Amino acid sequence: MRAIAPPLPSLWNDLELSVELNAPLGALTWYRSGGCAEVLARPRTVDALATLLSRCHEMGTEVRVLGTGANLLVCDAGIDGIVVQLNEPAFCTAQWHDAHSSSGLTRLGAGAQLMPLTAESAREGLTGLSALAGIPASIGGAIRMNAGGAFGEIGTLVRSIEFVSSRGELSTIPACDLNFGYRHCTLPEGIVTAAHLALTPGDPVQIRAHLKEVSAYKKNTQPMRDNSAGCMFKNPVDPTTGARVSAGRLVDLAGLKGFALGSAYVSPVHGNFIALKDGGSADDVVALAHAVQQRVLEHSGIRLEREVVVWSIAHDVKGELR
Ligand SMILES: Cc1cc2nc3c(=O)[nH]c(=O)nc-3n(C[C@H](O)[C@H](O)[C@H](O)COP(=O)(O)OP(=O)(O)OC[C@H]3O[C@@H](n4cnc5c(N)ncnc54)[C@H](O)[C@@H]3O)c2cc1C
Structure with a gap:
């Protein structure tokens, strides 16, 4: 296994980027809790990002990328290495498809936020993004997670990405x-630094109506105001039918709605949302998610797989929760 090298100023000090040391990262996530990043870098150009990644690769320095932190939990102890955030203008622009566009595609920067873009797409009279209304995400994070729900997924709109x-x-x-x-x-x-999406022209009134319908559905079924990262677990496949079953329903059937551990609790509104009290501990979320996983396994024989990405010292906690 490769040793992880510390982030040194020589990796970035001649590049077009801003750097914050010991940056409170948890505060930048939707859990609003969790530790610091050793280094938070915000590149101003694609070239600066590319050079930073190349140098980190050579030196063996760990790099992670943060979107809007809506599917992410940062452990209380924080993380080492460099976290990159693409919130400078070079990564946040939208070039909407118009009648004169040669490709017929819309180009969205990976750092741009999905929620305002869904509203803007309606004003532009372009269909597609309204299916994703209400999902908190950057374009890069939405692609990485193939964000979506009952009305559609971003993957069906993507034609290519810049990387x-x-x-x-x-x-x-x-x-x-x-x-x-x-x-x-x-x-x-x-x-991901940008994405090219196929959004087709449509009637702005109808697009706005769809947007409202999708947003209302989300608000009525999910605790959008709580500190959370959305669904904690993926909906598992039922081995007998091959169809996906609701992880929230399995949590509910195991009698866990409202169940709490320290400052974290299973949302009484939606069993697949693990929420955190204001000022709570990110590590409590990890502990509660693990307890829920065990109880659902005992109750239904189904092992839930985590959807939320957990960052801890030295590496992502992949697969099983610790
Ligand atoms: C209240 C609430 C409701 C939600 N509802 C939904 C829903 O209905 N459907 C749904 O799918 N999700 C939902 N989510 C989860 C979340 O919105 C999505 O997973 C979203 O795609 C996360 O995007 P992000 O930019 O916040 O990514 P982050 O949480 O910042 O990061 C998630 C992962 O993506 C990676 N990543 C981020 N940017 C990039 C990039 N530029 N290039 C490569 N990798 C990148 C990160 O490294 C990390 O591994 C919800 C979350 C909340 C808090």
Whole structure:
């Protein structure tokens, strides 16, 4: 296993980016809790990002990328290495498809936020994004997670992405190589910097009506105001039918709605949302998610797989919760 090298100023001090040391990262997530990042870097150009990634790869320094932190939990102890955030203008622009566009595609920067873009797409008279109304995400995070729900997923709209590999190489990856699936795509190691989406012209009135319908559905079924990262677990596949079953329903059937551990609790509104009291401990969320996983396994024989990404010292906690 490769040793992890500390982030040194020589990795970034001649690059077009801003750097914050010991940056309170948890506060930038929807849990509003969790520890600091050793280094938080905000590149101003794609070239600066590519050079940073290439140098970190050579030195063996860990790099992670933060979107809007809506599917992320940062452990209380914080994380080492460099966290990159794409919130400078170079990564946040939208070039909407218009009648004169040669590709017929809309280009969205990976750092741009999905929620305002859904409203803007309605004003532009473009269909597609309204199916994702109410989902908190950056475009990069939405692609990484193939964000979506009852009305559709972003993967069906994506035609290609602009990408910087963990070695700092720039490329355009066609959607067919990304294998979009349920809350997943096969992204190589690296960072999405922009996406090209097929949004088709439609009637702005109808698009706005759809947007309202999707937003209302979300508000009525999910605790949108709580500190959470949305659904904690993926909906598992029922081995007998091959169909996905609701993880929230399994949590509910195990009698866990409202169940609490320390400052974390299973939402009484939606069993798949693990929420946190204001000022609570991110580690309580990890402990509660683990307890829920065990209880559902005992009750239904189904092992829930985590959807929320957990960042802790030295590596992502993948697969099983600790
Ligand atoms: C109240 C609430 C409701 C939600 N409802 C839904 C829903 O209905 N449907 C749904 O699918 N999700 C939902 N979510 C989860 C969340 O909105 C999505 O998973 C979203 O895609 C996360 O995007 P983000 O930018 O916040 O990513 P983050 O949480 O910041 O990061 C998630 C992962 O994506 C990676 N990532 C981020 N940016 C990039 C990039 N540029 N390139 C490569 N990787 C990147 C991160 O490294 C991390 O591994 C909800 C969350 C909340 C808090």
